[in-house]
């Protein structure tokens with residue numbers, strides 16, 4: 372897939388990975404929060420900085436019926452946090468305009484889990500809302 376590799380202005384695409392346990396926890400949390408939305412932050416391994424290993428729940432995050440509201444002023448200063456995850460109560464995993472706005476401001480890798488929250492019903496996105504492949508490891 373060399374064709375898709377870009378390296379310019381010091382930017383190099385990252386081959387994102389997520390631990391199976393972590394994506395399973397996301398899907399289970401999304402399922403149990405349904406029909407409300409589930410939202411959390413994504414943390415990478417301290418050494419393997421391309422591998423998402425953990426969810427960080429924000430204190431005071433509102434699981435609303437509308438879009439998950441991240442209280443990002445509560446966001447800890449933690450450089451192992453690389454992005455966000457939230458669920459959609461519909462089967463549409465595409466980011467909304469508000470989602471892309473959130474993505475742009477808070478991190479570089481984002482996940483949306485759509486109903487029915489199976490291993491095939493989630494997608495990864497970069498901070499511009501472009502879809503990104505995240506490998507389950």
Ligand code: ZN
Nearest residue numbers: 459466467470
């Ligand atoms: Zn959304």
